[in-house]
Structures are given as C-alpha cells and as structure tokens.
Amino acid sequence: MGDSLITAQSLLDELQAFQLEQTLFEASPPGRVETLAYAGGEVQRLYNEYWTARQRQGHSLHELSYRACFKAELPEFFIRRLSEPGDRVLDPFMGRGTTPLQAALMGRIPCGNDVNPLSHTLLLPRLDPPRVWEIEERLASMEQELADPGPDADEPDLAPFYAPGTLGMLRALRHRFRDGAALGRLDRVEAWLCMVATNRLTGHSSGFFSGRTMPPNQAVSSETQRKLNARHGEAIPERDVFAVMHKKSRGLLRDVTDGTRSTLLSVREQACFLTGAADRMDALPDDSIQLTVTSPPFLNVIDYAKDNWLRCWFNDIDAEAIGEEITTTSKLERWCEIMGSCFRELHRVTRPGGWVVFEVGEVRGGKLLLEEPVLPLATSAGFEPIAVLVHEQDFTKTANCWGVDNNSKGTNTNRMVLCQKPGEVGA
Numbered sequence: 409m410g411d412s413l414i415t416a417q418s419l420l421d422e423l424q425a426f427q428l429e430q431t432l433f434e435a436s437p438p439g440r441v442e443t444l445a446y447a448g449g450e451v452q453r454l455y456n457e458y459w460t461a462r463q464r465q466g467h468s469l470h471e472l473s474y475r476a477c478f479k480a481e482l483p484e485f486f487i488r489r490l491s492e493p494g495d496r497v498l499d500p501f502m503g504r505g506t507t508p509l510q511a512a513l514m515g516r517i518p519c520g521n522d523v524n525p526l527s528h529t530l531l532l533p534r535l536d537p538p539r540v541w542e543i544e545e546r547l548a549s550m551e552q553e554l555a556d557p558g559p560d561a562d563e564p565d566l567a568p569f570y571a572p573g574t575l576g577m578l579r580a581l582r583h584r585f586r587d588g589a590a591l592g593r594l595d596r597v598e599a600w601l602c603m604v605a606t607n608r609l610t611g612h613s614s615g616f617f618s619g620r621t622m623p624p625n626q627a628v629s630s631e632t633q634r635k636l637n638a639r640h641g642e643a644i645p646e647r648d649v650f651a652v653m654h655k656k657s658r659g660l661l662r663d664v665t666d667g668t669r670s671t672l673l674s675v676r677e678q679a680c681f682l683t684g685a686a687d688r689m690d691a692l693p694d695d696s697i698q699l700t701v702t703s704p705p706f707l708n709v710i711d712y713a714k715d716n717w718l719r720c721w722f723n724d725i726d727a728e729a730i731g732e733e734i735t736t737t738s739k740l741e742r743w744c745e746i747m748g749s750c751f752r753e754l755h756r757v758t759r760p761g762g763w764v765v766f767e768v769g770e771v772r773g774g775k776l777l778l779e780e781p782v783l784p785l786a787t788s789a790g791f792e793p794i795a796v797l798v799h800e801q802d803f804t805k806t807a808n809c810w811g812v813d814n815n816s817k818g819t820n821t822n823r824m825v826l827c828q829k830p831g832e833v834g835a
C-alpha cells in the first residue's frame with residue numbers, strides 16, 4: 409500500500425484556494441466559505457465548482473445508468489488527492505459501482521458493497537472488459553441458438569414494454585444467462601452481455617429494447633407504462649436485441665486501451681466485493697481501507713427496490729426480499745441510527761490516517777441539509793471532520809446533465825462530509 413502523505417491542513421489549504429481550471433473565455437467564480445457549527449465542534453463549509461459540468465468527461469466504461477448515481481468526477485477528485493496506486497478504495501453503497509470502477513481505472517484496489525446483488529452484475533464485467541471481436545463472435549452464435557422459451561409462470565406483465573418478438577428474445581437471453589450462472593458457465597463475455605442487456609431493458613430511444621418509456625434510470629411500473637403508451641398512442645416497435653447490445657458494447661469500450669486493460673488486470677485479483685448491509689462488511693479486514701467515497705440513500709427519496717424491479721426480474725433477483733434490506737425511512741432519527749452504525753463500521757475498516765467522503769443531499773425542499781446530522785455521527789464513530797464541500801454546478805451549462813439524476817428530486821448539489829480517521833498516516 410502506498411503512504412498518502414497529504415495532511416488535513418494541506419488538503420484544507422488546497423480546497424480553500426481551489427479554482428476549477430480557467431479557459432480563455434470563462435473564469436470559474438471564487439469559492440465561498442462559511443463556518444458550520446455542529447454538536448461537538450465546527451468545520452468549514454466550502455462552496456465551489458470542484459469538477460467540470462461538461463458531459464461525458466468520465467471514462468466510457470462508466471456509461472451505465474443507475475438511479476442517483478454520482479458522476480465519476482466526484483470519486484476521481486478525491487481518489488487523486490487522498491490515495492495512491494495500490495491503496496484500497498471502498499464504496500459501501502456502491503450502486504452501479506462508480507467509485508470502485510474509477511478507483512480501478514486509477515490503479516487503486518477496488519472494494520465495494522451493496523445490499524442489492526444487481527451491483528455485482530453491473531460492475532464486475534467492466535473490470536474485465538472483453539474485446540469487441542469476442543462480443544461480436546458471441547452475439548453471432550447466440551443469434552443462431554436462441555429461441556423464445558415462452559413465459560415462466562411468474563413472469564410479470566411485460567407487454568406494455570416490449571413488442572412480442574423482442575420479449576421472446578429477452579426471455580431467451582434471461583434463461584441463457586440464468587442457466588449459465590447456475591452451471592458456472594457464464595464466462596466473462598456473457599457476463600458482459602448480461603450487464604449490457606440489463607442496462608438496455610428500458611429507455612426513451614431506439615437504443616433500448618423497450619418502446620418509448622422513461623429514461624433508463626427511472627423505471628416505471630407496468631400500469632404506468634400502459635398509461636404512457638396510451639398517451640403516446642404509438643405501437644411498440646420490435647427491436648434487434650443483438651444490434652442494440654453490440655452498439656452499447658462498442659460505446660462502453662470506446663476509451664478502453666491496452667493500458668486500461670493492464671491497469672484493471674493489476675488490481676482485479678485483490679478486489680473485494682460484498683453483498684449485504686453497509687454496517688456489516690465482516691469480510692473486510694480492520695484498518696485496510698485508505699479511502700471511502702460513498703453516497704447512502706437519502707432518507708426515502710428513492711425507492712431502489714421498486715426502481716430496479718425490471719432489472720431484478722431479468723437477473724432473477726427477488727426485488728421484494730432485497731427491498732426489505734434497503735434503507736428507506738422517512739424518519740431522520742432512524743436514518744441517523746443506521747448511518748451511525750455505518751460510520752462505526754467504516755471506522756473499523758479504515759486505516760489510521762485514512763479518509764471518508766460521505767455524499768449526502770439536501771432533502772425536504774432544501775430545508776434539511778443532511779451533512780448537519782451526519783457530522784456528529786462521524787465524530788461519535790471516532791472520525792475527525794475536516795470540512796464539508798458543496799459542489800455547485802452551473803446548470804445553465806448542463807440542463808440535461810448526463811448520468812446524474814439526483815437533481816430531479818431532493819437535491820441540486822453534491823454535499824460531501826470529508827473526515828479522517830485519526831492516527832499516523834500509513835500506520
């Protein structure tokens with residue numbers, strides 16, 4: 409493991425003076441600073457634009473939608489400053505895996521956890537991406553071999569989403585991936601295709617398997633889709649599922665070079681991914697993590713179980729059972745209990761001198777700034793709060809902010825509590 413030499417003071421100095429790179433035509437506005445008092449102390453709250461709002465800045469491998477995912481620029485900002493190649497970087501609420509993927513791309517050992525096993529389906533194939541020719545060969549053979557097996561007895565009502573031929577092919581793909589996984593025959597190419605198909609299930613353009621529905625990170629129920637269909641008054645078009653998977657695969661692989669592959673290979677063996685509650689990551693050793701960059705569920709702003717029902721169906725995951733484990737509570741007190749327990753677990757796994765970046769939102773129409781109740785939780789767990797960073801974007805430039813949808817409900821900024829585990833750095 410590398411020894412991160414940055415101190416809290418030098419980091420604060422850098423953040424206070426931070427100015428996003430300036431171009432000839434645009435100067436980024438200076439940041440604002442205020443003092444925030446909380447039970448147990450005070451920290452500076454720093455407002456600034458910390459990374460660019462331009463679309464598609466991140467590596468192409470990130471281009472997989474997930475509800476309330478953050479942009480890759482967020483973990484990149486902290487991974488660059490607070491860890492070194494070979495360090496372990498964790499996200500205990502990893503979703504599509506933005507933090508571990510970015511960490512791996514930067515030569516850090518990726519670690520992650522989520523209560524929903526869907527996270528593994530979405531992340532692991534991108535740590536070992538196949539070549540385009542491997543994908544093309546497999547798609548060609550699958551096209552020859554697959555035929556509609558007919559609906560299973562418990563198939564949900566999918567007719568509002570898919571034309572009959574497309575639905576038949578989706579059933580065939582689902583059986584192929586499910587049986588392959590059960591027999592241990594799902595190799596890296598099919599694991600990749602399963603991830604891509606999961607990502608293409610619904611969306612608003614011809615690049616998806618469905619007829620016109622909501623953007624892919626906003627799944628709707630069959631009932632709502634029927635209403636949308638009635639409103640649009642359009643027939644649901646048949647899709648060539650193999651062409652759709654081919655196109656999306658090429659897009660995801662756009663930035664993958666031999667260098668990317670060798671970096672991913674160098675960290676893959678030591679990677680650690682878990683499925684379970686964020687406050688019980690028993691398989692992670694004490695004092696092993698240099699940096700955590702994470703974003704927990706913000707109270708009950710998003711229902712992740714409902715949101716992912718179709719993806720869970722495709723991957724044979726019991727969405728309802730998972731839903732019981734997912735943290736959704738409208739009660740701040742209960743949310744704080746759970747997050748307090750997560751902070752204690754993070755304290756156990758973090759190295760002395762290591763860091764946690766905890767991204768929270770402003771909820772209840774901006775009346776509740778979640779960093780305020782989070783600060784005492786971090787302190788009680790043994791962390792030292794260093795600052796609160798509020799990343800503000802110029803939305804005039806990013807009206808249709810790609811890949812991030814936490815602007816739609818509850819928040820229009822990234823608010824990050826930055827804290828450090830006391831102790832000798834690198835001990």
Ligand SMILES: C[S@@+](CC[C@H](N)C(=O)[O-])C[C@H]1O[C@@H](n2cnc3c(N)ncnc32)[C@H](O)[C@@H]1O
Pocket residue numbers: 474475476477478479500501502503504505506507521522523524684685686687702703704705712733734735736
């Ligand atoms: C805000 S999303 C994280 C998105 C992630 N930062 C990304 O970029 O994809 C929160 C995630 O927490 C997961 N989750 C909810 N409750 C959990 C719990 N108690 N333990 C672990 N994961 C949980 C949800 O399944 C969801 O994927």
